Amino acid sequence: MLAAGVMLAVIVASGAAVRLTQSGLGCEDWPTCTEDSLAPEWSFHGWVEFGNRLFTGVVSAAVIAAVLAAYLRRPRDRRLVLLAWGLVIGVLTQILVGAAVVLLELSPISVTAHFLISMALLANAVVLYRAADPAAATRSSRSRPAIAQTHLVLALAVLVTGTVVTGTGPNSGDARADRLPFDLGSVAQIHSVTVWIFLATSVVMAVQISRERAQIPTALSAVLVSILIQGAIGYAQYFSGVPPLLVQLHVIGSIAVWCASVWLYLDMGMRLESEASTRVRSAIDQRSVPA
Numbered sequence: 666m667l668a669a670g671v672m673l674a675v676i677v678a679s680g681a682a683v684r685l686t687q688s689g690l691g692c693e694d695w696p697t698c699t700e701d702s703l704a705p706e707w708s709f710h711g712w713v714e715f716g717n718r719l720f721t722g723v724v725s726a727a728v729i730a731a732v733l734a735a736y737l738r739r740p741r742d743r744r745l746v747l748l749a750w751g752l753v754i755g756v757l758t759q760i761l762v763g764a765a766v767v768l769l770e771l772s773p774i775s776v777t778a779h780f781l782i783s784m785a786l787l788a789n790a791v792v793l794y795r796a797a798d799p800a801a802a803t804r805s806s807r808s809r810p811a812i813a814q815t816h817l818v819l820a821l822a823v824l825v826t827g828t829v830v831t832g833t834g835p836n837s838g839d840a841r842a843d844r845l846p847f848d849l850g851s852v853a854q855i856h857s858v859t860v861w862i863f864l865a866t867s868v869v870m871a872v873q874i875s876r877e878r879a880q881i882p883t884a885l886s887a888v889l890v891s892i893l894i895q896g897a898i899g900y901a902q903y904f905s906g907v908p909p910l911l912v913q914l915h916v917i918g919s920i921a922v923w924c925a926s927v928w929l930y931l932d933m934g935m936r937l938e939s940e941a942s943t944r945v946r947s948a949i950d951q952r953s954v955p956a
Contacts, residue, residue, distance in 0.1 A: 666797050669731040669752055670790035672724045674920050677783045679717050681916040685909035688713035689771045689838025695764040721760065728752045731793065738797075748793040755786040771842035773832030780828055784821075784923055791927045812870055813933035819863040820926035826856040827919060834907050853903055860899070864892050884929035891921045 683689055691705065691714030692698035698705040698715055705711025728749075735742070735749040759782055766775045829852050832845040845852075867888050874881050895918040902911035 666731045666734055666749075666790075666794050669724075669727040670787065670794055670924075672727040673752075673783065673786050673790055674924070676717070676720055676724050677780070677787070677920055678913070678917050679720055680779070680783070681913055683714055683717045684771075684776070684838035685836050685913055686710070686713050687839055689842065690767065691715065692718070692767065695767045718763075721756075721763075725756055728756050734797075742796070745793065745796055748789060748796060751789045752786060752793070755782065755789060758782055759786070771838045773837075773843060773845045776838070777828040777832055780831075781824065784824055787920065787924055788927045791924055792931065795928070795931050809930065809934045812866065812873070813930055816863075816866050816870060817926055817930045819859070819866055820923060822859050823856070823863050824919065824923060826852070826859045830856050831912075834912075836907060836909055836912055857899070860892065860896060864889075864896070867892060882929060882932045884925050884932050887925040888922065888929055891918060891925055894918060895922055 683691075686709075688710035691708065691710035691712070694700055697703045698711060705715050731752055732746075732749040735745040738745060759779065762775065762779050762782060766772075766779050769775045829845065829847065830849070833847045833849050833852050834844075837844060867885065871881050871885055871889065874885070895915065898911055898915045898918060902908060902915060905911065
């Protein structure tokens with residue numbers, strides 16, 4: 666199950682590399698590379714794009730393995746089976762959306778949909794991995810603090826505004842691709858404000874937890890560190906003309922921030938459950954003390 670999550674993260678990064686090397690239309694048809702050829706003739710852009718398509722097979726194998734692992738687990742957990750099948754449905758959806766990306770010549774909306782579905786798949790993979798842990802599964806809670814829910818929504822908002830910046834910026838994947846009709850500076854500022862609000866919410870969470878004399882979750886520390894690194898990369902790429910290498914690092918960073926945010930959301934449910942158990946035990950102990 667971990668392998669499926671890792672492969673899903675790798676293909677997001679490799680998909681970004683396709684776009685950033687201007688290889689988005691290295692294969693102009695789908696499912697074949699050209700009208701009369703499954704694979705491209707030797708060319709850099711053609712094989713970058715086709716190689717990413719081939720890697721989808723590796724991802725599919727890892728996802729199928731996750732489904733088999735869920736079925737073979739004893740006792741069988743229906744939630745694990747459903748989450749594993751969620752990965753299958755997500756990958757199939759991505760294949761169809763990937764075809765649309767090519768046939769629509771890298772339209773920004775289709776590329777944005779492709780990326781956001783990938784983020785949904787990664788969230789599914791994180792939840793699946795956590796649910797497969799018996800300790801986490803038995804201690805998780807369906808209810809979570811409002812700030813944890815707000816934090817996850819802000820993480821999603823950061824992703825969405827980031828895709829708008831990407832769809833407006835110069836790294837389209839091919840010279841023929843359209844761009845969103847926005848001013849790059851304006852959408853970059855909106856994205857920056859969203860990130861600052863997200864960072865502030867993360868700091869507030871850390872302060873609240875420390876005031877309760879509790880240990881700050883590792884996932885929250887990971888979120889804080891990754892946001893700071895992402896911010897540094899983001900400002901560097903903006904002021905240096907959005908070079909492809911920094912954009913690639915920014916995409917990898919977005920995977921880290923998003924997965925850590927989903928993990929933190931799950932952690933906060935475990936923490937809430939743990940606090941409730943502690944209160945119940947304390948009440949029982951007080952009642953058992955003789956008058």
